[in-house]
Amino acid sequence: MQAGLKGILISAVATGWMVAAGGSAVSREWSAREIVAEIENSRLAGEINAVMALEAASEGYGLGLDERIEIIFAGGQELFGYDGAGGTYHLLSDGRILYIDSEGYAGVVARDFDDFVGITTGIPDWQTALRFMGKDTLHGARTEWTAFLVQWNVQAQQDQPWPYMPELFNTPTPRQGRKAIADYFGSPILPDAFASLYRAVNTLNADVTVSPKGELPFFAVRSGDCARVAAVQKGAMRQLGPYARRHGADTRAGIGFGSPHVRV
Secondary structure, three states: OOHHHHHHHHHHHHHOEEEOOOOOEEEEOOOHHHHHHHHHOOOOHHHHHHHHOOEEOOOOOOOOOOOOEEEEOOOOEEEEEEOOOOOEEEEEOOOOEEEEOOOOOEEEEEOOHHHHHHHHHHOOOHHHHHHHOOOOOHHHHHHHHHHHHHHOOHHHHOOOOOOOOHHHOOOOOHHHHHHHHHHHHOOOOOOOHHHHHHHHHHHOOOOOEEEEOOOOOOOOEEOOOOOOEEEEEOOEEEEEOOHHHHHHHOHHHOOOOOOOOOOO
16 A cells, blocks of 8 residues: 555544545544534534524533434434524434424435535525425426525625624625635535435435324424324424425425525
């Protein structure tokens, strides 16, 4: 083995990165503790909160995973963050990122944390983009998402000053904030963040289920199959399709993943 390549491999093992045969970084193996520590040490907490909708699950913050909610998955999971509105992020033992929001929707949104960084910094208002993931094709989803961006002038907003409490940010605009986050985590740049989110939502949920324990009138969301599940929330019964089909198809009825307003 050449000394240069050997040095690269040793460095990769030490830092948790996987290295392809050509020497290019593919993915880092993250733990929940490492993710939390990186966010806390970043000096970009405001940007990470606004862009990624992510707050570190530091010790003592919030209540963590509701004991009445069960994540059914063959491996383990670790809570690593909150979305600021009652939702939680979980790192599955195989690296996938599971998102459970406060409205009773859940699903895998990235194949690993590096992809999650790439998706959330590569798509302005990525939570709203989730509403379009239920389209039959990537092309159909992208067409409607592009129209949404134009309608709400989302791209132009990326170059305007932060719309609220600018003292919380260390960058002047959302676009620069997104770049600062991506640079800080050092995650590989995704060539098509929207396609990565679409594939994650539509192909990585078959073996993950989020459900209530006992008689919890909160939600019962089945991810990754074709079953329709009854969700009880605030005393009202609503019929929800599978995770990938709810978004877009059901938004006309007021059911969707993510808030209807535009985030940065």
